[in-house]
Amino acid sequence: MKPTRLHAAWAPWVFTAPFLLLFLLFTAWPLLQSLVLAFQQTFGPRSTRFVGFDNFAFLLRDPLFWQAVRNTVIYTAGAIFVQLPVALGLALLLNRPQLRGRALFRLIFFSPSLVGLVFVGLMFHLMFQKHTGLINAGLHTLFSSWDPEFAWLDAYIMPSLIIASVWLYAGFNMIYFLAALQNVNRELMEAAEIDGAGPWARFRHVVLPEIRPVAGFVVLLSVIGSFQLFELPWVLLNNSGGPGNNGLTIVMYLFQTGFLTGDLGYASAIGWVLGLILVGAAWAQARAARKEISG
Amino acid sequence: MTPRRAALIPVYVALIFFAVITLIPFIWMITSALKTPEDYFTSFFLPRGEGWGGIAWERLTADNFRRLFREFPIGRAMVNSCMLASVTSTLATFICAMGGYGLAKFSFRGRTWLTSLVLGALIIPGPLLIAPSYQLLWQLGLLNSYAGLILPAIAPAFGVFLFRQAMLNAVPPELLEAARIDGAGEFRIFFTIVIPLVRPMIGAFLLITFLGAWNNFIGPQIALQSPEAFPLSVAINNLRGLHGTEYGLIMSGTLVSIAPVMCLFLLLQRDFISGLTSGAVKG
Numbered sequence: 001m002k003p004t005r006l007h008a009a010w011a012p013w014v015f016t017a018p019f020l021l022l023f024l025l026f027t028a029w030p031l032l033q034s035l036v037l038a039f040q041q042t043f044g045p046r047s048t049r050f051v052g053f054d055n056f057a058f059l060l061r062d063p064l065f066w067q068a069v070r071n072t073v074i075y076t077a078g079a080i081f082v083q084l085p086v087a088l089g090l091a092l093l094l095n096r097p098q099l100r101g102r103a104l105f106r107l108i109f110f111s112p113s114l115v116g117l118v119f120v121g122l123m124f125h126l127m128f129q130k131h132t133g134l135i136n137a138g139l140h141t142l143f144s145s146w147d148p149e150f151a152w153l154d155a156y157i158m159p160s161l162i163i164a165s166v167w168l169y170a171g172f173n174m175i176y177f178l179a180a181l182q183n184v185n186r187e188l189m190e191a192a193e194i195d196g197a198g199p200w201a202r203f204r205h206v207v208l209p210e211i212r213p214v215a216g217f218v219v220l221l222s223v224i225g226s227f228q229l230f231e232l233p234w235v236l237l238n239n240s241g242g243p244g245n246n247g248l249t250i251v252m253y254l255f256q257t258g259f260l261t262g263d264l265g266y267a268s269a270i271g272w273v274l275g276l277i278l279v280g281a282a283w284a285q286a287r288a289a290r291k292e293i294s295g
Numbered sequence: 296m297t298p299r300r301a302a303l304i305p306v307y308v309a310l311i312f313f314a315v316i317t318l319i320p321f322i323w324m325i326t327s328a329l330k331t332p333e334d335y336f337t338s339f340f341l342p343r344g345e346g347w348g349g350i351a352w353e354r355l356t357a358d359n360f361r362r363l364f365r366e367f368p369i370g371r372a373m374v375n376s377c378m379l380a381s382v383t384s385t386l387a388t389f390i391c392a393m394g395g396y397g398l399a400k401f402s403f404r405g406r407t408w409l410t411s412l413v414l415g416a417l418i419i420p421g422p423l424l425i426a427p428s429y430q431l432l433w434q435l436g437l438l439n440s441y442a443g444l445i446l447p448a449i450a451p452a453f454g455v456f457l458f459r460q461a462m463l464n465a466v467p468p469e470l471l472e473a474a475r476i477d478g479a480g481e482f483r484i485f486f487t488i489v490i491p492l493v494r495p496m497i498g499a500f501l502l503i504t505f506l507g508a509w510n511n512f513i514g515p516q517i518a519l520q521s522p523e524a525f526p527l528s529v530a531i532n533n534l535r536g537l538h539g540t541e542y543g544l545i546m547s548g549t550l551v552s553i554a555p556v557m558c559l560f561l562l563l564q565r566d567f568i569s570g571l572t573s574g575a576v577k578g
Contacts, residue, residue, distance in 0.1 A: 011481045015397030018390045022450035033427035108314045116510025118528045251422045264426040271423035
């Protein structure tokens with residue numbers, strides 16, 4: 001619905017001005033600057049040199065960058081194929097009208113999302129320790145064959161990160177799935193049940209198509225979030241990429257080059273490549289969503 | 296017990312199992328923070344002993360917390376975090392609500408253009424702006440000041456987007472027109488009619504931005520240089536650099552950092568969850 005014009009001409013501009021001014025200064029302007037920086041070599045904030053496409057050419061041959069991309073892709077796959085199914089499973093368990101204590105369970109599952117990434121990193125850093133950590137000690141108590149010196153943070157960095165992220169994010173995404181499940185057409189479900197469809201058939205043919213738009217939105221959010229992963233591995237691995245840089249992510253590499261090495265130009269080039277990947281993901285999602293609507 | 300109820304038993308079992316797994320890290324953190332270094336290594340959770348329930352209650356200690364506040368500037372960092380998070384979230388909520396209202400409820404030239412700008416800004420990856428923001432803060436003389444941390448954080452495009460969605464749904468245009476005909480000023484309409492109508496969104500967004508500012512870790516490390524100005528996120532992580540083996544101390548620090556936002560969430564949770572999903576599902 002189009003708002004009718006009854007107000008003074010200045011009113012909408014006054015309301016949007018604070019956002020617009022701050023946005024132009026602190027988002028649009030740095031965005032432009034980052035494009036300029038990506039073509040420069042910088043040594044601290046003062047001295048710069050124009051280098052054309054050198055940063056991008058170097059990036060393509062930089063093994064550390066590719067390692068970071070590989071790690072980030074593995075983590076993203078973990079988010080989509082482990083964390084989101086857990087979130088959907090929790091939502092399906094909770095989505096029963098006869099269930100008691102639903103609000104309490106929802107609160108418990110959601111509570112990890114309130115803990116900042118830094119603090120999750122600190123907690124899991126201690127929990128994944130070889131001798132003293134809770135995870136090895138607990139597994140050893142449950143299964144006596146479990147090696148209490150299992151080296152989570154040396155040899156299994158990516159699985160450790162994925163485990164931490166399931167704990168952190170599954171409850172958050174569960175909220176989205178739960179909201180979507182509550183909008184699923186009841187009559188359609190009952191009709192399917194009368195027609196003799198079992199739980200799996202009902203899920204596959206009734207529930208899944210109905211929650212698909214929300215699922216697409218959640219997948220896109222997870223991809224965007226996963227590709228920007230920084231704090232969690234940074235803290236979990238003691239402010240580094242971990243042994244052999246096996247936990248180095250794209251943003252960690254950006255941070256290292258920009259603020260530890262001081263090459264803001266190269267850091268910006270990394271940022272733009274990341275930006276293009278994300279625009280591609282958003283575009284693919286929008287296309288998939290449109291295809292579905294048009295059949 | 297009816298058959299329907301009985302069918303729910305496996306569901307309860309599964310839910311309780313997942314709830315326990317979710318809560319274990321919290322329980323572990325709380326008990327670790329209350330233990331002496333020796334007990335940290337000899338027991339998972341509470342130390343065993345002669346006390347009630349086979350637990351050595353008398354060996355629990357608040358020493359980690361005492362040390363945290365006496366030997367380290369954690370009190371100071373806590374004040375910093377409270378200040379930063381409350382100022383940032385209040386200003387951001389105010390600015391985004393105004394922006395969302397401007398986009399949702401007015402017809403003006405440039406409206407479509409501005410709306411696409413907000414939507415486009417949603418996919419700009421934050422990390423892309425790290426390097427040039429550092430330069431900009433340096434040029435503006437805002438490095439090592441709270442203004443340099445707060446100003447870039449109070450106009451998030453996704454906030455304007457969320458409020459636009461909320462206002463499209465919750466604010467009937469007839470109400471605004473009637474108020475204008477009665478001679479109410481634009482700001483009076485905004486504060487007395489529009490804001491109360493989107494109250495759940497205000498609560499949700501306050502909490503989202505408060506959490507974001509409270510847990511912000513990269514921002515302070517770039518914008519701030521002096522340790523006295525660090526918020527909890529940076530101060531607690533730095534604690535580990537100096538006292539990496541004092542697990543109880545680090546756990547108590549983490550607990551001190553998480554507890555305030557947990558309390559805030561419990562106060563605002565109803566608004567929060569409805570606000571969070573309204574953009575995704577209805578919009």
